[in-house]
Amino acid sequence: MTATELLSQIKQVLAYQEAVYGAWILRTSTIDFPEDAQPDIAASLPIQEAYIHLSSIERETSWKRIEGLIPATHALSRIKDIAGWYQYITEHEIAGIASQVVHPVSVMVLEDEITPDHAAADALLWKMLAAIQLNPKEVYRTVLRKSRLDQTTDKLMLCKEIGLFQPDVLMCMGSLTGRMMSGQKQAPVAALYGKWFDFMGIRVRVIHSTAQLMTDPALKRLAWEDLKTIRQFLDVQNTT
DSSP: OHHHHHHHHHHHHHHHHHHHOOOOOOOOOSSOOOOOOOOOTOOOOOOOOOSSOOOOHHHOOOOOOHHHHHHHTGGGGGOOOHHHHHHHHHHOTTTTOOOOOOOOOOOEEESSSOOSSHHHHHHHHHHHHTTTTOOOOGGGEESSSSSSSOOOHHHHHHHHHHHHHOSSSSEESSHHHHHHHHHTTTGGGGBBSSSSSETTTEEEEEEOOOHHHHHHHGHHHHHHHHHHHHHHHHHHTTTO
16 A cells, blocks of 8 residues: 555545544533532532523434434444344443443443443442432443444444433543543543533533542542532423
8 A cells, every 4th residue: 555545545534533423512511500518428409490401402403413423324323222222232242331221311421441340330330320319220321442343333332322312411430531522632631520511412521430539539529529510400401
């Protein structure tokens, strides 16, 4: 292969990536939440009625746009329901997909990959979710690195999951998933936390991963503030 041919192929790949994924748009919330000095995870979470939220029509449009990211020729485009998705992930030996399959969900938890200390991390995550009154039926867990296929297919799988499970909030665990879903690929790690981002009309919140929280318990306080903010947003969604 000549250098010219290689360059041509690279350009084709870049053009394809742009066509499939589009531009990453950063939007931050205009509502500031008051500082809460209470670290108690059992504290009540008041509803913030002033919070900006998306109407059902706007959310439906967002999901259709996400579904539209998948080329018509790709195998994922043929999946139309949860049963079809579950069969697909079983056939392709996708690791890290939670066993519970529900539709739709309040929160989609996006992790980089399964942590080596899986049992402890798993227990901590569900404890965190329970603290903001989320039960397993309201949550769908998945990972960024899904299959033994290629990275592009992994990203398309994620788009399909978002379209199928229609989450109100994407909760990204850690900086890798946070950078991908927020579009802040070059941002300092600290800039990812404590704010809302937007992925095609769906709210994105980045919190510290369970592995980080187990390594540095001091980060739990910051994670708890983000969890309370997610709960406040969901409360408003539930009243509309």
